[in-house]
Amino acid sequence: MFDRENGWLPKVVREGEGLRLEFAGGADALHDPRTFSLPIEEKHLAVLRADLARHLIVWSALTPLSFAAGIDEALDDGAAVALLDPILLGRPDEVDAFLQHTRLERAQLVAYGADVELLESGRVVEAMTAATERPDWQRAQEYDVDRRRAQRGTTLSPLDAAILRFTGQYVHGSTIPHRDPEAVDPELLPEVVQVIDTAERASAGLRIERDARRGRTGTDKQDWKRMKAAVEAAVRGAYPDLAADAVRTVSFLMCSEAAHRARTQPFDVDAAEHEPMTQRRERTLTFTDDKEVEEKWDPGDERHAVEAFWDFVAERIGSRNEVFTLEDEALGEGIQLLFYASSLARIASVSDEGGDTGTKYRVEYALIDDLAHYRAMVRGFVAGGFDALDGLALWMADPTEFEEARRRRLHG
Template sequence: MSGALVFKRENGWLPKVIREAEGLRLEVVGGADALHDPRRFSVPIREEHLAVIRADLARHLILSSAVGPLCHAAGIRGPLDEAAAVALLDPILLARPDEVDAFLRRTKWERALLVAHGADIELLEDGRVLASLSAATESSNWQRAQTYEADQRRARRGVTLSPLDAAILKFTGQYLHGSTIPRRDPRAVEPALLPVVLRVVATAERACADMNIARDPRRGKLGTDKRDWKRMEAAAEAALRGEHPELADDAVRTVTFLMCSEAAARARKQPFDVEVVPPGERELTFTDDKEVERRWRPGDERGAVESFWAFVAERAGSRNEVFTLEDEDPGEGIQLHFYADSIARIATVPQGDGYRVEYGLIDDLAHYRAMVRAYVAGGFGALDELAGWMSDHAAFEDARRRRDGSRRG
């Protein structure tokens, strides 16, 4: 700030008045620069503007709410539209209350700022902006503003929440932002409604009691099985709609999200495959589609199954979806095609120069897990009953296309 401070309020973010050599200026903080530091702008004002800013908090707040969009429009380095800012001064600071309200109906301004400073929401929505600020405060409550904006988003979707719906969303921490990972916060709920909220959550818990969400190494180290998620989600939703039909969709959705996200968090603390598989006595080689290789040897800290899936989780990606688990000594192995939900088992032809390749369709992640376990524990022959193996590649591709078509249908 280059000029001398003339007036500012306790809230340092509201526009200040400074005096420079050429006269009074309104200094506004708004937007951010390329380093995310706040930008400062200033526009010329007159003495009568200063008098109103000093005496009338409501008009000061309205002016701030109207200048804000101009600051954001300036971006990280552009100039403030000074003419547009100056054009706000007289209509907001010097006009009659009805004229102020009429002016705001054709001007862009930030409602959330006024709500944060205590605006009466009913009057604000009725277009009586100046009257809505009769009890405004210099201090701000942005939690109130966030709640208002969340309610407005729901209103635009045609959603009306009951007190119980709202309490459930507050319990999970999703009242303000539906994308927030849900949690359990009993303190956010009014004591009278908490027992009912807990009964709703208990309904979903009973429905999901025997269900789990597995880790999915195809989706990285933190990935979980989408199908498991959808099954748990469906079970929780059915139970909630059956026992609590009065709940809004938003409330049902947040409880099912809570069940699934908690199950996924538990899964990430578990091995990639929780089944116990004999460690095996043969050395195995893992490779991916980028020709990265890793060897597993008997006596390694992790078993072969877990080591293989850890390798997949580390290496898998949209351009790396073929993984091989091979026993080089007899010349056999399995190749997992994640992009096609299929598998191939490959064996060297005895006393020959080529390989015998058979293809199988895979149903889901659990099917892949069963294949890997069986191969590690029993080798090539242990896979016989786990797929309808086909040696004709064209016939296999036809079967895969039919399978994929039935899934889409």
């Protein structure tokens, strides 16, 4: 009998001798919209046909009832029918008074053009004067986000909002930020660019490295934290009035871009760019993990031995696979990286002056500070073997002494 161009708005159908208002709302178990209907009268149809604002308002009041029905419960017909006369037939002031005690899907009204200031003041009918049949759901999402910010006491200035729009994080703060100058009011864009320039200068001397302990795409959390702190300190210092949300999104942008650059680089940039292939190039090296998977690195391999080892770690790392060994079997030397304990062991076979035939080993343990420390250890062993690690850590030969030191650090 009646259906607007936008097929989502409730439509009126004739069923036998009566009329029913049919609308979609909520979702079923398969996440598809559910369809509900309720009986209406000719007088209701006349208003729906003539007044888009009231059509949208009654739908906004019916939507919470459809959500309450869940995936398979029936609509509360009594509550739904009780909405019709007050919303469709009342004077504007009577409708507004009724809606003060009625749940509304307000974001839905905003999507269809509601004036937010009038809506928030309770003048719902007047707020829908400029309603349209075509929704703008981005506007509705921003309305929802603004309400949540207001609930936690956050108010955005025009510059704050412009920065969030520039990074694409006005609505979804957890998405990967990007640069979108076209999303910003041209009058505010120069100020936004100045803020970004401040952040870029603060992060210019920092970088985020790849972290094989977190897989092929993982990056170093400590590097991220250092860059975040540096950027936020610089931005807050230069723009003390910026909201925390704006400062956070700028640091997130800088860190995300640095992490993206890192994923196109080697796992150990220093080894790849600055460390020559020295004494160990003529030696075959063996990589193993805690699952006894083994891989050989041979002289002439296109990859640096350090990069090949970290590539092996990134491929094999897992919650139950956190011990990796790098060995020079010909010399009887190796290092064992104990990621779960932030530590490392270096091992060397030793000659037996007592004449026993069994192989004996010299084993020493060290606590590892961070990823950079692990990288230095791997580089040192590849370049110079067991003895090259002497100055890179405090070594302990007694396992009990080492375990006590590890626990002291763990528990502060």
